[in-house]
Amino acid sequence: IIDMLALNEDKNVMYFTASPDDPGQRYLFRTSLDGSTKPVRVTPASFDGSNSYYMSKDTSWAMHTFSKFGTPPMKEIIKVSDHSNVKTLVENKALKEKLATEQLPTHEFFTVNACDGVELDGYIMFPANMDKSKKYPIVFYVYGEPWGSTVQDRWEGNSYLYKSYLTQQGFIVASVDNRGTRAPKGRDWRKSIYKKIGSITVRDQVDALDAMAKRWDVIDTDRVGVWGHSGGGSSTLNLLFRHGDKYKVGIASAPVPDIRLYDTIYQERYAGNPNTDPESYDNTSPISFAKDLQGKLLLIHGTGDDNVHYQGSERLINELVKHNKQFEFFSYPNRSHSLREGKGTTLHYHTMMANFFEKHLLNK
Template sequence: MLLSLCGCASSVAPEDTSVKLTLKRIYQDKEFEPQRAPYFRWLDDGSGYTVLEPRDKQAETKPKAGEEEHGVKGSDIVFYKADGSGRQVLVSLEQLTPQGAKEALTIEDYQWSDDGQWLLVFTNGQKVWRSRTRGDFWVLNLKSNKLYQLGGAQPAAKKLMFAKFSPDSKRVAYVQDNNIYLESLGSSKVTQLTHDGSDTLINGHFDWVYEEEFTIKDGFLWSPDSQNIAYWQLDSSGVKLFTMINNTAGLYPTITQFPYPKAGEQNSAVRIGVVNVQDGKTRWAPLPGDNRDRYVPRISWAGTSEAVLIQDVNRPQNTNVLRLFDWQKQQLTTIMTEHDDAFLEWYYPAEWEKDGRHFIWHSERDGWRHLYRVSRDGKSVVDLTPGDYDVVDLLTLNKATNSLYFTASPNHPEARYLFKASLDGSGKVTRITPENFSGNNRYYISKDGSLAMHTYSRFDVPPSSEIIKVDGHNTIKALTDNAELKAKLAKLDLPQHQFFQVKARDGVALDGWVMFPPHMDKSKKYPIIFYVYGEPWGSTVQDVWSGDNYLWSSMMAQHGFIMVSVDNRGTRAPKGREWRKSIYKKIGIITVRDQVDALDAIAKRWPQVDSARVGVWGHSGGGSSTLNLLFRHGDKFKVGAAFAPVADIRLYDSIYQERYSGNPKTDPDSYTQSSPITFAKNLTGKLLLVHGTGDDNVHYQGTEELINELVKYNKQFEFMSYPNRTHALKEGEGTTLHRQTLKTDFFEKYLLKPAQ
């Protein structure tokens, strides 16, 4: 505070800091954390849901004098009707406490057997690749209250993965040491079904790249009759190992190695088998060709237990052959082929009707992603969701009511709404979400499609959640409204925002959002910062609450920046096949050109934009886009912060990179022209480069190669490595606040003052 000459405090009132956002308020004090709806499970019969309730949060009665207080801590599994009434403890923490233990099992996941007599609990999870999928599994008999650990009490029992009940509720299957095992419920009789698992031969789950790029972890499926298990086998022998060094784990560094096929390198071989639980024999699908040059991203039992549908995708990922595998005859029948001149992506399992006569299929065959009803022989293909729009997500389907539910947004790519269609194609597609819910709507729907948890938010409106009856979208029970957070936000001096659309040089419409400084003087010019992702697996322009990202952008607007984000073509926006596939072999070229065109159009529309002070930042693919904008379009983009970028796409994994860029052995120019490192010598602006040394996804290796290239050409830049942080760059005490402070100070240092 300034002091007057007499030593008295100045009469000038101090600035009201309560209306301003700060890094400390957002990332350290976490003042603006929203209340989240409870995580629950719908019961299959639609009667209500179950939820984990910590005992210490429930109203407890203290023990009477002379009584011993129960020392066990944990959660009960509690049932509620959809309206919140009818509370009933289905499984108490006492039932979930192993004999002699002082604490109940910490439930990370749970499932009910189909007959309702057994509960399966997953606890003590450990990371495998990037997810906690290995740990302890316990089963509880709900009649006898007997609780015991699968696999026995020996140390090996802690190495189980993906335990799940058979449909007849008599057995549990799981993966242990890369083999599939069977355990009879109640008797603890264990049968080993596969015997060839090893460090390189994987039965029932996946290698790193399958899990990451096909978003699958669990690699086996029970047949409907509970007599067979279909499974993936991956052979990673010959796949080169990637090595990561952890320098902070102890006195000496530790080393982690795992098979990681980079673009153009050898993949794991894949094959599909069906093992019979009686004879223990595996029948292998006789897929033609080289198993190292194919992918099988999805399989599914074809309604009944006679055959498995295999999605057989070629290595370039432009052809998906759907093959029915009659495992008893070991015969394959091709029923349909999907092909795209560019690439196929986002693989979904076929949703089969129980009698196996038809299945629901996702396809872009007419230029839009639609849902089709396909006959078992592939001869009948009926579009259930016709029109010039994309289906975003299939949520559920119900044969009894001839209905399926999905999300889409035909006219506003930044929004999401719920729609209903008929399973047989006889009815019209109808929108369920009411008009007053303009923005982002997410639904967790019960199996029968009658009930849903509906979560609604907008760009500057935190989420609210309710339980609804889907028919009529009528509220049954409010869950969270975040009224306290909304009131706190209302007191802040927040920026105005708007969604807009501009055109690229070839006329393609680009969607974006912009935030202006509060009380902006329209006669002045302000620096602008772009937030970019730019690649096929994300979209930044959505009318949805983004939490800390929104708050940071708002804080920067309060500091005097115009904040903006634009979805270039190729991003995961529901704008049709042509939008997404036009970037084939052009990532880093046409994608960043769209950002340049957007900047020019924005500066023309809003004269307050200072085109001499343009910044950009992004993470992962957004970090790559940031580098390309600085290196290729340095006359436009002057300051950039690139977090965990792919500097050279030759270093990224085979599945993702070859899908969008071709194979480096046959398409070398695609890799050269798309990689930022090719153009590093052109850097003229200010660069902040940030990477975690423990990043197993986008390897730190690429950033070191980029540093060498920048040093080679005497290009000065700022750099931060975070020891042993993964791709998320958030592990470790203080990391997020430090990272955000680094980014904030960087942009304020180089962009707040007018360019000289």
């Protein structure tokens, strides 16, 4: 069970979202409150992907939103009893017609195993009309921390469009959920990274890369890049610093280089008490391994970041300078954590990242 949505005692019914077969999807289920019946899936098979519902208090009606990977969302009002359409609210027809004219990538969801057998979920996007006799550089989009999951069968908005653009330039794009991410895979999955974020999490990413390279021989393991924002920026730093033999190019956007500078409720939840568990903080913080940087790093941060504070990147810069590690750095003046304020910021941000990958991975 992912979310309990609504219940009606008079009707002896409760509705909830779950996905027993695929952690990247979401469906509506119904069950009796007294346990007299087993849960029944309400979402029809035609809505294969991610579904969300906002239900009326008496559970008779709901606003249903559906999307899947590469497919923009639709929104409708439904009668819950048979999931029949009452009124379509959003079709996104114009966007779907626009996408139909673009050279979009093919994609595939997959699973691989970490070195200890833990199953990891991922997706991979291939350039349209890819020449299977050639090898292509691959770039990973990573988050890797407990607050999110990147491998979801849903519309990703401009993130999907940006990844599609990268495939149009000649990259394979992929993402993997390492253990501990916010996926409905049980208590052990979530708890397994306690005091191990930045070590076992990035180890899973490396294991996934190795397994993927064996499965798809079009992947050029000499040209591997990675990028991420916030916790994904931290994961990017840890991958570059700890596994520079695998990851050659990385873009860390608004990362947390030293977790002692981040929210106590977040860091103490996952890393313990810094006074009694200092080793956990040392082993989790990318800054502890900055001296081992081998590849190309682009560090990006907004000076007005209200969440992952700018001083963390300043501390990392000092550490890299101390060890004479060359890197590129760009600050967005007074931008917040989302890096979206100011005319032209979003386009500039994505263009800069694409150019960095093209320079160091594609044009070789």
